[in-house]
Amino acid sequence: MADKPRMQVRLFKPSVGEEELENLRGVFERAWLGLGPLVSQFEKEWSEYIGAACSIGVNSATAALHLALTAYHFPRGSKVLVPAITFASTATAVLYNELVPVFVDVDPVTLSMDLTDMERKISSDCMAVIPVHLGGHPVPMEKLLEIAQAHRLAVIEDCAHCAGGFYKGKRLGTWGDIGCFSFEEKKSMTTGDGGMICSDQKDLVEPLRAYRWIGIDKDTWKRSAGYTSPEVMDARHWYYEIAVLGYKYNMNDVMAAIGLAQLKKLDWMNARRAEIIRRYLDGIKDCRQIKPLLPYELKNAAYWLFGVRCDQRDKLILHLKQQGIATGVHFLPLPLHPLFKEFDDAIPISKKIWQTFITLPLFPDLTDLEVDYVIEALQEFDQR
Numbered sequence: 001m002a003d004k005p006r007m008q009v010r011l012f013k014p015s016v017g018e019e020e021l022e023n024l025r026g027v028f029e030r031a032w033l034g035l036g037p038l039v040s041q042f043e044k045e046w047s048e049y050i051g052a053a054c055s056i057g058v059n060s061a062t063a064a065l066h067l068a069l070t071a072y073h074f075p076r077g078s079k080v081l082v083p084a085i086t087f088a089s090t091a092t093a094v095l096y097n098e099l100v101p102v103f104v105d106v107d108p109v110t111l112s113m114d115l116t117d118m119e120r121k122i123s124s125d126c127m128a129v130i131p132v133h134l135g136g137h138p139v140p141m142e143k144l145l146e147i148a149q150a151h152r153l154a155v156i157e158d159c160a161h162c163a164g165g166f167y168k169g170k171r172l173g174t175w176g177d178i179g180c181f182s183f184e185e186k187k188s189m190t191t192g193d194g195g196m197i198c199s200d201q202k203d204l205v206e207p208l209r210a211y212r213w214i215g216i217d218k219d220t221w222k223r224s225a226g227y228t229s230p231e232v233m234d235a236r237h238w239y240y241e242i243a244v245l246g247y248k249y250n251m252n253d254v255m256a257a258i259g260l261a262q263l264k265k266l267d268w269m270n271a272r273r274a275e276i277i278r279r280y281l282d283g284i285k286d287c288r289q290i291k292p293l294l295p296y297e298l299k300n301a302a303y304w305l306f307g308v309r310c311d312q313r314d315k316l317i318l319h320l321k322q323q324g325i326a327t328g329v330h331f332l333p334l335p336l337h338p339l340f341k342e343f344d345d346a347i348p349i350s351k352k353i354w355q356t357f358i359t360l361p362l363f364p365d366l367t368d369l370e371v372d373y374v375i376e377a378l379q380e381f382d383q384r
């Protein structure tokens with residue numbers, strides 16, 4: 001590889017272009033940038049795409065997860081099961097609601113919650129479970145739901161990694177009671193930052209519209225139509241009430257404009273990611289030290305993450321860095337962070353296996369040339 005030109009390969013890159021710019025131009029021309037009609041349109045199109053009765057746009061999956069738990073008003077100190085290997089937001093949502101996270105060990109192959117450990121850790125004060133479809137690999141939801149139903153647990157799916165994915169022909173995010181999605185800049189599709197709550201249980205989630213908007217019971221953009229309308233001869237057109245302690249968690253029209261364009265490309269972006277993963281898998285199939293991170297099943301897939309496992313993880317990271325190839329690690333088990341140290345950390349598998357994880361470049365605009373460059377660097381390391 002020494003005589004080859006050195007490339008710089010990014011880890012993630014949003015795929016944005018003319019379609020997003022065109023939608024943004026419309027927002028600028030209307031000069032309504034905040035929570036407005038495009039958020040409603042995006043919510044409607046998202047509900048149709050996902051097959052859910054109702055969707056609520058927010059400014060992140062972190063906010064979505066926070067509010068999804070808020071919807072239940074669980075007694076303070078109740079427990080919520082979360083996987084040990086996930087991003088912090090899955091568990092900070094629990095803490096924001098003054099609830100207690102119970103960390104469940106992961107299955108060593110799929111990296112999603114080990115359902116035996118989950119069942120073992122359920123106690124009478126346990127109210128909910130948040131399965132995470134890590135990297136886009138689906139949790140076996142029919143089995144998880146069976147356990148959750150037997151113990152009357154609410155099920156909130158953390159779909160930050162799997163927008164557009166299916167499990168057994170049904171959309172991820174529609175298996176549980178509530179699905180929470182991320183449109184953060186690196187994710188399967190993006191709105192810069194952004195998120196979506198979706199559910200078939202309108203009575204449960206509709207109150208969250210006020211919670212995402214400082215507790216205000218009416219959207220300003222709808223009220224504002226009456227400010228100058230002679231048909232609304234009501235001097236109190238400005239009136240609204242705040243009955244709940246809400247947050248400034250709303251999505252806005254700038255985000256929604258980008259999201260509407262991205263949604264049209266989502267299936268293509270997921271298909272392209274699957275194609276790249278297929279190329280990676282083929283490239284490393286004969287490696288002895290480097291194995292795929294997940295048991296990738298690429299039909300109808302919505303994988304967001306491609307990674308490998310390697311016992312010499314740090315040496316491989318440095319080797320790739322030398323070649324200009326960006327890497328990451330998803331994720332350090334949460335109980336290893338100081339914030340979560342006080343919670344039970346009986347997660348022996350997670351603590352062991354995370355040390356072998358390396359995330360590799362994956363995004364729709366990654367070229368075959370770049371993928372082959374990464375593969376060659378992996379093979380070179382493997383043959384040492």
Ligand SMILES: Cc1ncc(COP(=O)(O)O)c(C=O)c1O
Nearest residue numbers: 060061062087089160182183184
């Ligand atoms: C599993 C998981 N859940 C939730 C989040 C939070 O998403 P957001 O950045 O949209 O708040 C992330 C972000 O990386 C994530 O990986």
